[in-house]
Amino acid sequence: MTRIFVATALTAGAELDLPDEAARHVAQVLRMRTGEALTLFDGCGGEYAAVIVDAGRRDVRVRIDQHHPVDRESRLDVTLAQCVSKGDRMDYTIQKAVELGVSRIVPLLSERSVVKLDAERWDKKLEHWRGVAVSACEQSGRTRVPEVAAVQKLDAWLATPAEGRLRLVLAPTESVSLRTLDAAAAIALLIGPEGGLSDAEIAAARRAGCIGIGLGPRVLRTETAGVATLAALQVLWGDLG
Known part of the structure; x- marks a missing residue:
């Protein structure tokens, strides 16, 4: 249909x-x-x-x-704070995150972000990303469209209140796994750019209340990392599987 x-x-x-x-x-x-x-x-x-x-x-x-009155929304309230990736990689992340039930997507600029645009082109990007989210809802059967927030700097996002959310940051060197954490219904997940978050940014994320987690022994690309983590969250605490 x-x-x-x-x-x-x-x-x-x-x-x-x-x-x-x-x-x-x-x-x-x-x-x-x-x-x-x-x-x-x-x-x-x-x-x-x-x-x-x-x-x-x-x-x-x-x-x-x-x-x-169908309801296909996830019982998890997940914000994906995703550092912007280049080309169609960001489109892929947004599309799959919506399919996996994300509630909100916040595009971020960090120290190693490679995408540099002026204000007008950022506005066009944002409009495009919101269209990607709508299309993903149409395809996946969702009845509520997740917010795609305006692009902001990482330090500005870290300074915002956690509002009761479990804050997680994916870091390849971390040994803490999702299985060791207590289940949470409201989560904010931070994913770095192509070159990863710098040590200083990870330290800043920790000071802002983020828990560093690993996702197995292999290093994932930025467009894969958020999607894989969202899938794991849905399996462990949500409605997948």
Whole structure:
């Protein structure tokens, strides 16, 4: 079933025109036609059965039918604080993190970050990453879209209150494993960039209340590390497996 996110409150019985990008995808990529069914969600919980009442090349109008109060969100409330990686590596991390149930993603700049952009290009990156998150929700069946926060510096994020979250930082030299920790429902996970966090940054993370953890004997790439840790958290404390 095709799932489409609509960034406006949905109401059973109403009709609406799909947003431009969604309409193009439905009409031109999926080649859906009048009378075909699809699923809509607005990020407020649950999803709606809908049917296409008019489909052109660029415009698609749908009728919203029954609301289904499904809940596919993780019982873990995980913030992924991910140092920005280059190319499509960050896209991969965001996509898979959303599929694994992350609640919030905070892109960070650290000492060894290799991506350098001006303010305008960062804004475009952020818009793109939020689109990646939406697409991942559409694909994975999630009904709430995780926040992708504005890019900030690592030290600024470390200075924010933990708000009761278990703070973790992945460090290849650490011997502490997730299995040795008490289960937590609210977690903040810090992942370094391509070159890893510096010793000074890891020390700063510890001062900010982060617990250093290892994830086995092999060194993982930055785009893999967060995804692997999220999967492990879901297996140990969440709803995976």
